Amino acid sequence: LxxxxxxxxxxxxxxxxxxxxxxxxxxxxxxxxxxxxxxxxxxxxxxxxxxxxxxxxxxxxxxxxxxxxxxxxxxxxxxxxxxxxxxxxxxxxxxxxxxxxxxxxxxxxxxxxxxxxxxxxxxxxxxVASRAASVDVAAAIEWNERVSHNAYRQHRPCKECLDDPEGQRMRGGYTGKGDRFECIWKPDKANGSVKILIIGNSVAHLAISILKPVIEENFPQVELVRLYSMPACRPTEVVQYVCPPYHKALPKQVQAMKPDITMIMYDDAILFITSSKIGQERKILKKTFNKYKV
Incomplete structure (x- = not known):
């Protein structure tokens, strides 16, 4: 209720x-x-x-x-x-x-x-701080700033992941309030037409840095990867009091883009939803990605 x-x-x-x-x-x-x-x-x-x-x-x-x-x-x-x-x-x-x-x-x-x-x-x-003398404090502070929610939009998951005005048009111009993670990456050496959509919470944002080398080395058929995620918003939760606008925008994004592979990422969960023309690629991608930790 x-x-x-x-x-x-x-x-x-x-x-x-x-x-x-x-x-x-x-x-x-x-x-x-x-x-x-x-x-x-x-x-x-x-x-x-x-x-x-x-x-x-x-x-x-x-x-x-x-x-x-x-x-x-x-x-x-x-x-x-x-x-x-x-x-x-x-x-x-x-x-x-x-x-x-x-x-x-x-x-x-x-x-x-x-x-x-x-x-x-x-x-x-x-x-307590003296016990962690082996830790590079400056590096730890820099890392915290880089991955903190307030700085996500200033730090792309990779420099090749660019602004995505097309994605905003797909969902009727909805951009959301507060922090959101969205960008589009098109591999330089792509020779196929496979489109991947990644949605989820902040874990999805962090996952791009892992997916990028995996896709570059193993999946030249991937034409583009689109990220659209929101911190602390899990697309699979039935009850949400904070994220309804984001959830309402997701179907529009999927229907307009018609991705071949949709990855739903949050915490330790990784869900794959694929179109009928994607078979072996899905199995290989999931097996390869499961070797890594977000």
Whole structure:
């Protein structure tokens, strides 16, 4: 379901509980309903735990939105964390006396204050950095800048991959908002008419540097390679809240270009979609490309 509908459902359910709670005839039912009471008990921990869980999940999955699978897993992880925290930390503070709780909280804040006074965070960072003395820091910084999302458009996957106004016309002029990776590469020694379209997230952008020498050495029949990808947008995800315009533009791109091979790349997944006239080339290309890592 779309996010606005989910938010509306949550508001209506919460409003219903509040209205029932105001009715004296219904208060007994609510207060004796153990599942509802237990959800109320852990609600504050759920509130504190859900956002860090979502951020970690998006970071691990390299996605700005959550699929149905991601939503289900985030809910499951959040409730597990909340239940454990409720029966340990929260129950300790609830059952302990004010004096004991005050001592624990004071110790925590005291340790944080002492750490800041003696500059412990900076000392830890310096210690960690000194362990990586063998790393060329300048080269690492340059590489990070080169592959960071903010600089993708300034750094083509290869110098031969040029601007692609034709690709923009194919999808009705849509260019997208924010960062996008698009260019077209036509091998100099091509002697065939095979056209390849590469779509996906940032992995597709990085994959061009691997595909280029593979195609040059093994596939002279490739006439052109067109890249059109968007960071953190997976074309195969069913639910997307951030990338609908990109997804709507993809069919137009494919229908207008009619590629012989379409590569869908994200994370470790590489999907090949081919036309009927491409047979052996697809098998060889996939076998060759699978030898490499993005």
């Amino acid at each position: 779309p996010a606005p509908i989910l938010r509306l459902a949550a508001v209506l359910i919460t409003s219903g509980l509040l209205i029932l709670g105001c009715d004296e005839n219904q208060q007994g039912f609510l207060l004796t309903n153990r599942p509802i009471v237990y959800l109320g008990d852990i609600s504050y921990v759920v509130y504190l735990a859900h956002w860090p869980t979502i951020i970690l999940w998006k970071s691990v999955s390299d996605s700005t939105s959550l699929s149905i699978f991601g939503i289900f897993n985030c809910l499951l992880i959040t409730f597990k964390i909340s239940i454990v925290a409720h029966h340990t930390i929260e129950q300790f503070f609830i059952r302990s006396k004010v004096k004991a709780v005050s001592i624990v909280v004071s110790l925590i804040y005291g340790l944080l204050a002492i750490g800041l006074m003696f500059n412990v965070p900076a000392t830890v960072n310096t210690s």
